[in-house]
Amino acid sequence: MADEEVKLLSTWSSPFCLRVVWALKLKGIEYEYIEEDLTNKSTLLLQYNPVHKKVPVLVHNGKPVCESFVILEYLDQIWKQNRILPDHPHDKAMARFWAKFGDDKLLHLFTMTAIKHGKEKEEAFEAVLECLKALEEEVKGKKFFGGEEIGVVDLSIGWLVNLGSLFEETADLKMLDENRFPSLLKWIDRFSKAPIIKDEWPPRDKLALRLHLALESLK
Known part of the structure; x- marks a missing residue:
């Protein structure tokens, strides 16, 4: 084309x-x-x-x-090459589900842990752990969420690789714990180092500042 x-x-x-x-x-x-x-x-x-x-x-x-x-x-x-969505209707529906889960639920809850205090912060933290547990089960035994190749769920939840640790620093909470979520942490490492992925990460210092400003605007 x-x-x-x-x-x-x-x-x-x-x-x-x-x-x-x-x-x-x-x-x-x-x-x-x-x-x-x-x-x-x-x-x-x-x-x-x-x-x-x-x-x-x-x-x-x-x-x-x-x-x-x-x-x-x-x-x-x-563009049909290197497909990122599954062909089977059920698999495609589940990929959409997990992509939406990452945006609508997980990203929202990570944000809440960073800007809330007291009981609200504790509740958001517990909810984050439940979400991460669901992702842990979904990726267990797989190279990527869709199987052997990077797909739409990996791309959609890819923010977890760099923003996840920045949210942890802001919230002063350890959410991505390797003892609780070993499969998810292996996916993070594998995804972050994939050649197509690793060259596009924004500078961490600049991103940390941008995230800080964005979170401050939500408080």
């Missing part, structure tokens, strides 16, 4: 954008990266995503696709 025009409106610190970058690299899709300043949103971003005015936005031959998981599904439908 040499004649395809692909652009990605993105920002370096967003885990939602990073999963799209990974997917593009995994599939070997050439694209133009456009860094967005979300404090001063470009005309292009407002034009292509007038509803949410957020990144990531994939622009394929002039047509925008918004929301990270929607973009991942779109990429998999258009």
Whole structure:
């Protein structure tokens, strides 16, 4: 598809954008990266995503696709190489479930442990452990969540690799404990070192500062 025009409106610190970058690299899709300043949103971003005015936005031959998981599904439908979603309907539904679980539940609870205090913090911490236990069971005995190759669940929960430890530092709580979650920690190590993945990690110091500012705004 040499004649395809692909652009990605993105920002370096967003885990939602990073999963799209990974997917593009995994599939070997050439694209133009456009860094967005979300404090001063470009005309292009407002034009292509007038509803949410957020990144990531994939622009394929002039047509925008918004929301990270929607973009991942779109990429998999258009570019068939290196599939990231399973073919079987049930397996595909379960992949969607775990990807949504990571965004809607796990990421939310990690955030709560970092910004809450007292009983609310304790409750969020216990809920995080329950979520991690579910992921531990799901990845046990597997190389990646989908099996032998990196798939959509790995890309969607990939934020856990770098943001997880930063959340722990902010919350002053150990959540990713290797005694409790040995399979999950092995997945984190394996995923973080995969060639397509490791070259795209944002600088940890810059990301820590950005996360701190984001969490402060939620308090």
